Structures are given as structure tokens and as C-alpha cells.
Amino acid sequence: xxxxxxxxxxxxxxxxxxxxxxxxxCLERAPARFPHKTHLAAVACGSSGQPDCLSCTSCHRxxxxxxxxxxxxxxxxxxxxxxxxxLTSALAAKRELHSSQISFNHDxxxxxxEVRGQCxxxxxxxxxxxxxxxxxxxxxxCHEHAEQWAKAQxxxxxxxxxxxxxxxxxxxxxxxxxxxxHGALAGQNKALCQSCHSQAQCNDCxxxxxxxxxxxxxxxxxxxxxxxxxxxxVRHALEARSEPSRCVRCHTPETCExxxxxxxxxxxxxxxxxxxxxxxxxxxxxxxxxHGREARRDLVACAACxxxxxxxxxxxxxxxxxxxxxxxxxxxxxxxxxxxxMCRYCHE
Amino acid sequence: xxxxxxxxxxxxxxxxAWLCLQVPVLARAAEPLHVGRSATTEASLAxxxxxxxAISESHAQLFRRALLPGPNGSLVSTDTVTPIYEYVRxxxxxxxxxxxxxxxxxxxxxxxxxxxGERKGEGLLDGDVQTASVxxxxxxxxxxxGRQQVFGGAARxxxxxxxxxEARVFGQLELSAYAGWHVLPRWNERRRYEHLGAAPDxxxxxxxxxxxxxxxxxxxxxxRVAWAGAGRQLGLSVHEQREPLGLARRNLGGDLRWPLSAxxxxxxxxxxxxxxxxxxxxxxxxxxxPLEELDVTLDFLHTEPGLLLSQQSIxxxxxxxxxxxxxxxxxxxxxxxxxxxxxLFGQRYxxxxxxxxxxxxxxxxxxxxxxxxxxxxxxxxxxGGNGYHAVRSSLSRAISQRWLATAEAYGYFYDxxxxxxxxxxxxxxxxxxxxxxxxxxxxxxSLSRSPYAELDAQAxxxxxxxxxxxxxxxx
Numbered sequence: 001x002x003x004x005x006x007x008x009x010x011x012x013x014x015x016x017x018x019x020x021x022x023x024x025x026c027l028e029r030a031p032a033r034f035p036h037k038t039h040l041a042a043v044a045c046g047s048s049g050q051p052d053c054l055s056c057t058s059c060h061r062x063x064x065x066x067x068x069x070x071x072x073x074x075x076x077x078x079x080x081x082x083x084x085x086x087l088t089s090a091l092a093a094k095r096e097l098h099s100s101q102i103s104f105n106h107d108x109x110x111x112x113x114e115v116r117g118q119c120x121x122x123x124x125x126x127x128x129x130x131x132x133x134x135x136x137x138x139x140x141x142c143h144e145h146a147e148q149w150a151k152a153q154x155x156x157x158x159x160x161x162x163x164x165x166x167x168x169x170x171x172x173x174x175x176x177x178x179x180x181x182h183g184a185l186a187g188q189n190k191a192l193c194q195s196c197h198s199q200a201q202c203n204d205c206x207x208x209x210x211x212x213x214x215x216x217x218x219x220x221x222x223x224x225x226x227x228x229x230x231x232x233x234v235r236h237a238l239e240a241r242s243e244p245s246r247c248v249r250c251h252t253p254e255t256c257e258x259x260x261x262x263x264x265x266x267x268x269x270x271x272x273x274x275x276x277x278x279x280x281x282x283x284x285x286x287x288x289x290x291h292g293r294e295a296r297r298d299l300v301a302c303a304a305c306x307x308x309x310x311x312x313x314x315x316x317x318x319x320x321x322x323x324x325x326x327x328x329x330x331x332x333x334x335x336x337x338x339x340x341x342m343c344r345y346c347h348e
Numbered sequence: 349x350x351x352x353x354x355x356x357x358x359x360x361x362x363x364x365a366w367l368c369l370q371v372p373v374l375a376r377a378a379e380p381l382h383v384g385r386s387a388t389t390e391a392s393l394a395x396x397x398x399x400x401x402a403i404s405e406s407h408a409q410l411f412r413r414a415l416l417p418g419p420n421g422s423l424v425s426t427d428t429v430t431p432i433y434e435y436v437r438x439x440x441x442x443x444x445x446x447x448x449x450x451x452x453x454x455x456x457x458x459x460x461x462x463x464x465g466e467r468k469g470e471g472l473l474d475g476d477v478q479t480a481s482v483x484x485x486x487x488x489x490x491x492x493x494g495r496q497q498v499f500g501g502a503a504r505x506x507x508x509x510x511x512x513x514e515a516r517v518f519g520q521l522e523l524s525a526y527a528g529w530h531v532l533p534r535w536n537e538r539r540r541y542e543h544l545g546a547a548p549d550x551x552x553x554x555x556x557x558x559x560x561x562x563x564x565x566x567x568x569x570x571x572r573v574a575w576a577g578a579g580r581q582l583g584l585s586v587h588e589q590r591e592p593l594g595l596a597r598r599n600l601g602g603d604l605r606w607p608l609s610a611x612x613x614x615x616x617x618x619x620x621x622x623x624x625x626x627x628x629x630x631x632x633x634x635x636x637x638p639l640e641e642l643d644v645t646l647d648f649l650h651t652e653p654g655l656l657l658s659q660q661s662i663x664x665x666x667x668x669x670x671x672x673x674x675x676x677x678x679x680x681x682x683x684x685x686x687x688x689x690x691x692l693f694g695q696r697y698x699x700x701x702x703x704x705x706x707x708x709x710x711x712x713x714x715x716x717x718x719x720x721x722x723x724x725x726x727x728x729x730x731x732g733g734n735g736y737h738a739v740r741s742s743l744s745r746a747i748s749q750r751w752l753a754t755a756e757a758y759g760y761f762y763d764x765x766x767x768x769x770x771x772x773x774x775x776x777x778x779x780x781x782x783x784x785x786x787x788x789x790x791x792x793x794s795l796s797r798s799p800y801a802e803l804d805a806q807a808x809x810x811x812x813x814x815x816x817x818x819x820x821x822x823x
Contacts, residue, residue, distance in 0.1 A: 013757055013775075015741075017741060017743050017755055017757065018722055018724065018741060018743065021743045021745060022714055022720075022722070024720065024745070025714035025715030025717075025719070025720035025745075026714070028715050028716055028719070156397070159399050159816065175635070175643040175645065175679055176643055176677040176678060176679035176689050176690075176691070177633070177635070177643075177647065177677035180645075180677065181615075181631075181633060183504065183505060184500055184501075184603055184615070185500075186499045186500050187501045187503075187572070187585075187603060188500060188574070188576075188581050188583060188605060190514070198401075198437070198439045198455050198457075198479075199455055199457075199479050199496055199497050200437045200439065200455055200456070200479045201437075202499070202505075203479060206505055206507075207476075207478050209476045209478075210433075210476070210478075211431075211433075211461070212407060212433055212459075216407075216808070217405070217407065219756075219778050219790075219792045219794075219808075220744070220752060220778045220780055220790060222721070222723060222742035222743070222744050222754045222756055223711065223721060223723060223742070223744070225709075229738075229740070229758065230738070230740070230758035230772075230774045231758070231760065231772050231774050231798045231800075233798075234766060234772050234799055234800055235736065235760065238729065238731055238734055238735070238736065239729075241703075241731040241733065241734075242695065242729055242730075242731045243673075243695070243705075244671075245629070245651040245652075245653045245656060245671075247653075248653045248656050248657055249504070249505070249656055250505075333624070333625055
């Protein structure tokens with residue numbers, strides 16, 4: 001037996017990666033967040049000798065450009081004149097990143113009776129150390145958006161270009177079995193799926209005309225479960241034996257043969273060794289032969305090399321009147337006339 | 349490493365052509381992303397608002413290859429190749445038409461490939477249009493024309509050039525119908541595919557039997573009627589596909605989705621081969637969420653792989669190799685940063701062979717900044733004959749807002765040796781840089797040792813642009 005790649009080295013390398021990652025990650029410190037609660041509620045204000053009371057709008061502009069203030073320190077210096085350097089560095093800290101941009105009418109919402117002009121009605125996370133952005137669930141607690149939901153219309157709140165990059169975390173969350181059942185779901189909910197995904201995205205996996213698999217195109221997406229994972233070529237016979245349907249949903253037998261042929265492991269290539277053992281084909285119809293039994297066990301494996309359309313070598317022996325005998329299984333029934341399609345090659 | 353000698357001028361031509369292709373994209377990338385968002389004048393509010401999404405990906409790979417082990421396993425010379433791939437995807441949504449506001453969508457996706465340096469017999473240029481369609485959405489009717497896909501139900505998945513009409517009537521009834529010529533799988537017609545001979549017990553491929561593809565004879569037609577209301581869905585679909593020799597498949601499909609409670613949804617799909625009067629595929633599932641943090645899907649599948657193929661395949665005449673599969677998928681979210689995925693399935697094949705597969709995956713986002721992601725996966729596959737244990741460990745680290753590094757290692761340990769090897773391993777790493785939100789440059793490399801390669805080393809460079817533009821008008 002040839003020496004195997006060392007499994008021990010693989011184990012140590014994997015473990016080392018994880019430990020290094022965990023160690024590095026544990027050492028990092030999150031930059032201090034702006035103490036919203038302190039400024040909005042804890043600091044005494046408004047009385048004589050005290051600073052003016054602050055509100056959200058003291059720093060933030062309401063409207064489409066509601067980004068946090070950056071470098072606007074004049075107001076801050078009223079109280080923090082002595083620690084300007086710390087102030088500058090705090091304001092230069094990176095902003096929280098949001099997965100998508102929402103088209104949103106702040107003025108209209110602040111005027112609502114339920115909101116009473118209070119930003120924290122939705123952005124409560126800034127004082128509770130959570131996300132400063134409300135969850136979609138929070139939006140829906142007031143708005144049902146029933147009409148948009150029925151029409152699977154995510155726009156205009158979300159823009160289409162953002163949707164294609166946004167992962168659903170609460171609504172429409174893709175669960176663990178999503179990969180297995182996504183085809184049926186896509187058929188049932190076309191409009192809903194297409195509100196985030198274009199048909200072109202299906203091609204990433206389903207277009208077998210392209211040579212680059214998704215694993216090659218997106219190697220950085222390590223969080224994904226992949227269809228052709230690792231050295232799939234080595235395992236492909238095992239995978240095909242384990243879940244043959246999974247292979248043939250996308251690949252035709254010619255896929256197998258064209259590749260085998262190019263790599264010289266096809267019986268159809270001149271000079272290749274006959275891969276079948278002695279006794280594979282009997283000398284007459286009554287003699288024992290191995291190929292029939294194997295074909296019953298795993299026809300997909302046979303078709304990988306012997307799928308040759310209507311003039312296949314199977315038909316040469318198994319056609320009506322030939323010595324191969326009836327190849328059909330018990331209970332075989334076809335609704336087609338024997339003069340049509342494949343039938344006529346044997347039943348002529 | 350790369351021999352460009354004879355093909356230098358050709359390579360230069362290709363690079364110039366590629367750069368020309370990128371110029372509009374680069375020019376656009378220099379503009380602000382959301383051009384319309386700051387435009388608040390009445391004029392801009394009154395105009396059509398639409399979304400444009402454009403993605404371009406350029407891949408360059410570098411690897412050495414040997415096209416064959418050679419007849420009888422003989423050694424052959426290797427060559428170093430650098431294929432260049434270009435993927436383009438364009439989507440336009442919600443364009444106004446005289447018929448209705450926000451009623452027109454466009455989609456285009458295509459790829460192309462060329463080579464730098466040696467390309468031994470490969471064509472200089474190759475490529476395909478994957479999707480090219482225009483969709484008009486009116487009140488309750490939509491029409492899509494062009495190269496597109498139909499999925500789910502009896503069609504399963506089919507790409508075709510044609511028309512799809514969808515309508516909603518009486519509020520809850522959905523109708524759809526499509527027809528066109530199906531897109532032939534190009535992979536089946538690889539260049540340099542020659543038929544030289546065969547081993548004694550195999551007929552060589554009969555070239556006269558391999559008819560040239562006549563597009564007109566490859567057509568399909570189908571439709572679906574479905575009822576949807578209160579989260580429940582019930583659908584019935586038909587699909588017929590023809591090839592020059594006759595029927596490829598004639599399927600009847602059924603699908604069901606039925607919420608049993610707020611935390612349980614049952615469903616099923618079936619594809620019935622009408623000409624064979626057998627189920628090609630039937631799946632029943634039950635989605636459960638017993639806890640907010642736990643999703644479980646119980647699953648049963650019966651399938652006959654042969655019936656999923658064209659009936660003009662030899663599978664159509666020779667017996668089935670059906671099998672049943674049952675099991676579950678589960679996802680447990682301990683927190684937003686820690687999750688556990690599991691799957692366990694058992695198979696019973698027609699020959700009474702028993703197989704199984706299972707997987708357990710832990711995903712953790714580590715650190716105060718949550719910039720480090722770790723995933724550990726263990727999987728086990730048994731086919732009743734050979735099988736394997738697999739381990740995958742993945743690491744992703746956002747070094748800064750602009751730099752991202754990933755590393756992965758896979759190990760496979762086989763029950764029975766394959767070509768004398770009991771295990772194989774793959775190592776991959778990437779480093780990507782995002783100078784602006786629209787542009788990402790990625791370098792990647794992989795090393796693997798397997799029963800088929802003592803050492804396989806590959807490198808790739810990817811440049812991708814993703815532009816999203818809203819026109820800024822009012823809806």
C-alpha cells in the first residue's frame with residue numbers, strides 16, 4: 001500500500017488554526033462605544049450651572065443622511081474641552097456596519113403617535129448596548145405590510161442591489177435543510193425568492209456549462225456548505241454510490257464519460273484496459289454473467305461509461321430476438337407505443 | 349513559470365480586449381454608489397426610480413495539469429495553463445413602462461473563458477449566455493421572455509429559451525405556463541472528444557448515432573396551477589420535454605406546504621413519470637421549531653435516479669435502481685455567535701444494501717469585534733461498501749475593514765483504500781482586499797494530496813466588481 005498523507009499532520013494543523021484564531025480573537029478589545037445612555041439620561045442637565053440637555057438631534061441629523069456625526073466636536077467641547085484628544089479618537093472610531101441600507105422616512109415615523117418623536121422607540125439598542133438599528137421584527141410590530149408581503153415586495157424599503165447581499169436573519173431565515181429543499185420552495189414561492197435573488201444566481205450552481213464550480217469562484221465563503229467539497233474527484237464514485245439521484249439531478253452520464261475519456265480511464269478509449277473481471281459476460285444467454293447482476297445493483301455506474309444513446313451496446317444483446325434476454329425488471333410497463341423512441345431500437 | 353512565447357501577441361490582444369471591457373465598469377466605480385440618494389429636487393423625485401445591479405468577476409487561475417494518466421497508466425507530459433474567466437451579471441428592476449409603473453425587469457448573465465500561454469487544443473475563446481430575459485409585470489400577470497429557468501414541480505430545473513406567463517386569478521389561484529427550446533448542456537459536447545476504439549466487450553461509440561444537436565427538436569412545454577392562502581400552498585404541474593428521438597420526459601408534479609401550527613409545517617413534493625407510471629421522486633418533510641433557537645426538519649425521500657434522466661437515455665430501457673432515504677436536519681443556535689448544525693440520513697437501496705450519511709458542524713464567531721469565524725465539521729458517509737470520515741476546519745478573519753483572510757483544511761479518511769491510499773487532504777487559503785465597497789481583489793491558493801495526485805497546487809486571482817445603483821426617483 002502506498003503511503004498516505006499524514007492524518008496526524010492534518011489534525012495538528014486544523015487544531016492549530018482554530019487555537020491561533022481563538023487566541024488572536026480573545027486578545028482583541030472592542031473600541032468603546034459612544035455612551036449614549038450617559039449623555040441622554042445620566043448627566044444632570046438643564047439647570048443653572050449644568051450643560052444643556054441633549055437629545056438625539058443634538059448630534060444626529062434626521063432624514064436621509066442620518067449618519068452619526070464625525071469630527072463635529074464643537075458641541076462636545078462645551079463639556080470635554082480638556083480631553084480633546086480622547087474626544088477626537090472616540091469620534092473617529094469605526095461606525096457600526098449595517099448589512100443593508102433602508103429607504104426610510106424618519107420624519108413621518110417620528111410624527112406618529114406611537115413613536116412620540118422618540119428615536120429610542122426604534123433605536124433602543126443604543127442605550128441597551130445592542131444594535132443601534134431596529135430589527136425587521138420591530139418594524140413589523142407596528143406595520144403589517146400585508147400588501148407588500150403578499151406581493152413579495154421588499155422594495156422600496158430595501159433596494160434590490162442590497163437585498164442580493166443581505167442574509168435574512170429573522171424573516172425568511174434559511175434553515176439547516178434549506179439546501180435540500182430549496183428547489184421545491186423556489187417553485188412554490190417564485191416571486192418571494194426573486195425579490196432577493198435573480199435567476200442568474202441560480203446559475204452559480206445549476207449551470208453545468210461553466211467549468212468553474214462555486215467552490216472555485218467563492219473560496220472565501222468558508223461558512224457555506226458546498227456541493228462539491230474538497231477533493232470531490234477522488235470521492236465522486238463514493239458520492240454517486242451513496243446518493244445517485246443527487247448526481248443525476250444535474251449531470252448526465254455523458255458528463256462522466258467525457259471526463260473519463262479525456263483522462264484515459266474510459267473503456268471507450270483505445271488502449272485502455274478492460275476494467276471488467278473475467279466472467280463479466282457469459283458465452284450465451286443461459287450462462288452465468290456478472291454484468292447483469294451489477295447492472296441491477298448500480299446502473300448509474302454502468303451508464304457512466306456505456307450511456308451511448310439509442311445504439312448502445314446493451315441493445316445489441318438485449319434486443320428482441322437477440323441472445324441477451326429480456327432486460328426489463330418485473331412489473332415493467334411503458335405507456336409508449338413500441339414504435340416510438342427508444343422502444344423501436346429493440347422492438348422493431 | 350508561464351510560457352507565453354508564441355502566444356504573446358494573442359495574449360496581449362486578449363488583455364487589451366479585457367481592459368476595454370472593464371473600462372465602463374471602472375468608470376462607473378469611480379462615481380458615488382448611490383447617486384440618487386442625495387438628489388432631493390422635485391425633478392429627481394418625479395422621475396422613474398429603478399435599481400441596477402451589475403456584477404463583474406474576472407478569474408485567473410494558474411496550475412499545472414496532465415490531461416491523462418495516459419493509456420495503461422503511462423506517464424504523460426504536463427503543461428502549465430492560465431485560464432481566464434469573466435463572469436458578468438446585470439439586473440435592472442422596476443423600470444417604468446407606458447403600461448405600468450415599476451413593471452419592467454431585465455436580467456443578463458454570461459461567462460467567457462480564454463487562455464494565457466499554453467492552451468493545447470483548447471479554443472481561444474469559449475463562453476455562454478446563461479440568462480438573458482426581460483420580464484413585464486402588470487397587475488396580476490407577468491410575462492418573461494428570453495433565456496430563463498423554470499424550477500420546482502414537474503420541471504425540476506430546466507433552462508430554456510422561450511416564454512413564461514404567470515397570472516394570479518381570484519386572489520389565491522396562481523397559474524403559469526411556459527414553452528421554448530431547452531438549453532443544451534454544453535458540457536456534453538466537449539471539444540477534442542474522439543472515439544478511437546474500445547475494449548473487446550464494449551462497442552465503440554457509434555458516431556452516426558450521435559446526431560448533431562438541432563435546436564428546433566429540443567423543446568419543452570409545461571405549466572403549473574397552484575392555490576395559495578393563509579400560508580398553505582397546493583400545486584399541480586406538468587412538464588414535457590422532447591428530443592430528436594422522441595420523448596425525454598413527461599412528468600406530473602405535485603407540491604404541498606401546510607402549516608400545522610405556528611411551530612410546525614408539513615410539506616411534500618412528488619414527480620410522477622407519466623410515461624412510466626412510476627414516481628421519479630417523492631419527498632415528504634416536516635419542519636419543526638420546538639424552540640426559538642432550534643430548527644428541525646424530518647425528511648423522507650423515495651427516488652429512482654434513472655427516471656430523472658432523459659428517457660432517451662439507456663436508463664429508460666433498463667431497470668430502476670430506486671432507493672429510499674430518511675433522516676433529519678437540525679440547527680441549534682446557542683446565540684447569535686454560536687451555532688450547531690447536524691444531519692443524519694439513512695438509505696435503503698433496491699439491492700437491500702444499507703447506506704448512511706451524517707454531519708455535525710459547529711460554527712463560532714469569536715472575539716469582541718466578532719471578526720473571527722471558525723467552523724468545524726465532521727461528516728461520515730457509508731455506502732454499504734466503501735465509505736469515509738471527513739473533517740473540515742475553516743477559519744475566516746477580518747484583519748481590518750478592508751482585508752479578509754480565510755484558511756481551510758479538509759481531511760478524508762477512507763474505509764477501504766482508494767488506489768492504495770487511505771486518506772486525502774486539501775488545504776486552501778485566500779486573502780482579499782476591498783479598497784472600495786464595489787471592488788474586491790482576492791488571491792487564493794490550494795494544495796492537495798490525494799489518491800490521484802501526489803501534489804496538486806493551484807493559484808487564482810479574482811477581481812470582482814459589484815455595483816448597486818438606485819436611480820433616486822420616486823416610486
